[in-house]
Amino acid sequence: xxxxxxxxxxxxxxxxxxxxxxxxxxxxxxxxxxxxxxxxxxxxxxxxxxxxxxxxxxxxxxxxxxxxxxxxxxxxxxxxxxxxxxxxxxxxxxxxxxxxxxxxxxxxxxxxxxxxxxxxxxxxxxxxxxxxxxxxxxxxxxxxxxxxxxxxxxxxxxxxxxxxxxxxxxxxxxxxxxxxxxxxxxxxxxxxxxxxxxxxxxxxxxxxxxxxxxxxxxxxxxxxxxxxxxxxxxxxxxxxxxxxxxxxxx
Amino acid sequence: xxxxxxxxxxxxxxxxxxxxxxxxxxxxxxxxxxxxxxxxxxxxxxxxxxxxxxxxxxxxxxxxxxxxxxxxxxxxxxxxxxxxxxxxxxxxxxxxxxxxxxxxxxxxxxxxxxxxxxxxxxxxxxxxxxxxxxxxxxxxxxxxxxxxxxxxxxxxxxxxxxxxxxxxxxxxxxxxxxxxxxxxxxxxxxxxxxxxxxxxxxxxxxxxxxxxxxxxxxxxxxxxxxxxxxxxxxxxxxxxxxxxxxxxxx
DNA sequence: TCAAAGTCAAGAGCAGTGCTCACAATCGCG
DNA sequence: CGCGATTGTGAGCACTGCTCTTGACTTTGA
Numbered sequence: 001x002x003x004x005x006x007x008x009x010x011x012x013x014x015x016x017x018x019x020x021x022x023x024x025x026x027x028x029x030x031x032x033x034x035x036x037x038x039x040x041x042x043x044x045x046x047x048x049x050x051x052x053x054x055x056x057x058x059x060x061x062x063x064x065x066x067x068x069x070x071x072x073x074x075x076x077x078x079x080x081x082x083x084x085x086x087x088x089x090x091x092x093x094x095x096x097x098x099x100x101x102x103x104x105x106x107x108x109x110x111x112x113x114x115x116x117x118x119x120x121x122x123x124x125x126x127x128x129x130x131x132x133x134x135x136x137x138x139x140x141x142x143x144x145x146x147x148x149x150x151x152x153x154x155x156x157x158x159x160x161x162x163x164x165x166x167x168x169x170x171x172x173x174x175x176x177x178x179x180x181x182x183x184x185x186x187x188x189x190x191x192x193x194x195x196x197x198x199x200x201x202x203x204x205x206x207x208x209x210x211x212x213x214x215x216x217x218x219x220x221x222x223x224x225x226x227x228x229x230x231x232x233x234x235x236x237x238x239x240x241x242x243x244x245x246x247x248x249x250x
Numbered sequence: 251x252x253x254x255x256x257x258x259x260x261x262x263x264x265x266x267x268x269x270x271x272x273x274x275x276x277x278x279x280x281x282x283x284x285x286x287x288x289x290x291x292x293x294x295x296x297x298x299x300x301x302x303x304x305x306x307x308x309x310x311x312x313x314x315x316x317x318x319x320x321x322x323x324x325x326x327x328x329x330x331x332x333x334x335x336x337x338x339x340x341x342x343x344x345x346x347x348x349x350x351x352x353x354x355x356x357x358x359x360x361x362x363x364x365x366x367x368x369x370x371x372x373x374x375x376x377x378x379x380x381x382x383x384x385x386x387x388x389x390x391x392x393x394x395x396x397x398x399x400x401x402x403x404x405x406x407x408x409x410x411x412x413x414x415x416x417x418x419x420x421x422x423x424x425x426x427x428x429x430x431x432x433x434x435x436x437x438x439x440x441x442x443x444x445x446x447x448x449x450x451x452x453x454x455x456x457x458x459x460x461x462x463x464x465x466x467x468x469x470x471x472x473x474x475x476x477x478x479x480x481x482x483x484x485x486x487x488x489x490x491x492x493x494x495x496x497x498x499x500x
Numbered sequence: 501t502c503a504a505a506g507t508c509a510a511g512a513g514c515a516g517t518g519c520t521c522a523c524a525a526t527c528g529c530g
Numbered sequence: 531c532g533c534g535a536t537t538g539t540g541a542g543c544a545c546t547g548c549t550c551t552t553g554a555c556t557t558t559g560a
Contacts, residue, residue: 015528015536022537038375040290043517054539056519065518114375122371123458125288125364134463141464162478163487168470176464193465194452194475198444200460201451208373210450213384214391214426215443220418225444228412228482237413265507265556293546304510306548315547 023061027071038114074136076115081139083108088143094151095235102226109203145180152184157234160187191232198229273311277321288364316377324386326365331389333358338393344401345485352476359453395430402434407484410437441482448479
C-alpha cells in the first residue's frame with residue numbers, strides 16, 4: 001500500500017510511511033464524522049480542525065472533498081462486502097444462506113445508515129464515481145451470484161414460474177450468466193435481478209423513512225421479503241433436508 | 251390560501267395576492283433550478299438573484315431553506331401522485347392497470363430525476379419531513395392499494411403461494427387491510443408490500459446508477475420486474491379475458 | 501384626512517464552506 | 531552534509547444560509 005516498489009526492491013520510506021499514516025488519520029476522522037452527522041455535514045475544515053492541522057493541509061492528501069468522499073465510499077463498499085462474504089461463508093442450505101446474507105446486509109445498513117446512504121442514496125449531481133469503486137462495489141453482488149451458482153450446483157434450485165422471458169430479458173440474463181452465473185437457468189438469473197433490487201429497495205425504504213406510517217415493524221416485512229424474493233430465485237425454505245454429499249466439485 | 255377571513259367576510263387584499271404571487275415565483279424558480287442542478291446545488295441566493303430581489307427577501311416567504319425544500323417535496327409528491335392516478339384511471343384488466351401504473355411511475359421518475367431523488371433518495375440528516383407532506387405522499391400508495399381492491403372485487407386475484415404468513419406479518423397485513431385494503435387476502439397485502447418496495451427499489455437502482463455495468467437495458471429488467479411483482483400480488487398477465495359484468499358493487 | 505400600525509425589501513454583516521497560492525519550515529535522500 | 535522535494539501554514543477568494551437594522555411603502559382606524 002504505502003510501500004514503494006522500485007527496481008524490484010520493496011522499500012518503505014519514512015516519508016511514505018508518515019504520509020500514509022496522516023492520510024489514514026484523515027479518513028478515520030472523516031468516517032467518524034460521517035457516521036455521526038452524515039455526508040452533507042462532513043466538512044474538510046472540521047476534519048482538519050479535529051486533527052489540529054491547517055484547513056489547507058488536507059489538500060496535500062486529497063485533491064478535493066469528492067476524493068475524500070470516494071475513499072469513504074470505497075471503505076463502505078468494502079465493509080458491506082466483507083459482511084456479505086462472511087455471511088455467505090457460513091455454509092448450509094441455499095435458502096438459509098440467502099436469508100443469512102440478506103439479514104447481514106440489512107444489519108450492516110442499520111448499523112451504518114450514513115455509509116449506506118452514501119452508497120445507495122441519491123448521488124451527488126456533479127459527482128461521478130471513479131473506476132476504482134467498481135471493484136469493492138461488486139463484492140456484494142458477487143456474493144449473491146456465487147450463492148446462486150452454489151445452489152444450482154447443489155441442485156437446490158427449483159424452477160421459477162414467471163412465464164417465458166422476453167427476448168430482450170433473455171439477452172440480458174444470458175450475458176450475466178456468462179459473466180458470473182455459469183449454467184444457472186436464465187429465469188433464475190432474471191428473478192435474481194429482481195430479488196436483488198427488491199432487497200435493497202426494502203432496506204432503502206426502511207432506512208430512508210418511506211415505511212413510516214405504513215409498516216410498523218420493518219424487520220417483519222423484511223423477513224417476509226426474504227421468503228418471497230427467495231421464491232423468485234427458485235429457493236424455498238427447508239425443502240430438501242440437505243443432500244449429504246452435495247458439496248461436489250464440478 | 252392567501253385570503254384573509256375576518257368577521258365572516260372573505261376578502262383577498264392586494265397585499266395577500268401579491269404575496270402569493272411572489273411566493274409562487276420563488277417556488278417556480280426553485281423548482282427550475284432543482285430540475286437542472288439537483289437539490290444540493292439549490293441555493294436561496296441564486297433563486298433571489300434570478301428573481302432580481304435581495305437575498306434576504308426570501309425569508310419573508312420561507313423561514314428557511316428547508317421550508318422551501320418542503321414546498322418542492324410536496325410538489326414532487328403531488329406530481330407523482332397525479333401521474334399515478336391518471337394512469338390508474340385508465341381502466342382495463344387488473345394486470346394491465348398494474349403495468350400501466352408502474353410504467354407511469356418510472357416514466358415520471360426518469361423525467362424528473364432530481365424530484366425523485368428529493369423524495370426517495372437519502373434524507374437530509376437534520377431534516378424531518380413535516381406532517382403536511384404525508385397527504386401528498388400517500389397518493390401513490392393509495393393508487394396502488396385501490397388497484398388491489400378493484401382487482402379483488404373483480405375477481406382477478408389468484409392465490410399467491412408464498413407459504414403461510416408469519417404471525418407478525420399477518421398482524422401487519424391485517425392492520426393495512428383494515429386501513430386501506432378491505433377484504434383483500436392477507437397474502438396479497440403482504441406480497442403487495444414487497445412489490446411496492448421492489449418497484450421503487452428498481453427505479454432507484456436505475457436512477458442512482460446502481461445498475462451501471464450490470465444491466466444494460468434497465469427498461470427491459472423493469473418490464474420483467476412488473477410481471478414478477480404482479481405475481482406477488484396474485485396478478486397474471488392476460489389470464490381472464492375480462493369478466494363482462496364483473497364490476498359489481500359489494 | 502392624517503397619523504399610527506403593519507408589512508416588505510434592501511443592505512450590511514456573521515459564521516461557515518471548498519479551494520488556491522505564495523511562503524516557510526522541515527525532513528530525508530543522494 | 532547540503533540541497534531539494536515534501537509538507538504545513540495562513541491569508542484570501544467566492545460562495546453559502548441566515549440575522550438584524552433601516553428605510554420605504556401600504557393599509558388601517560380615529
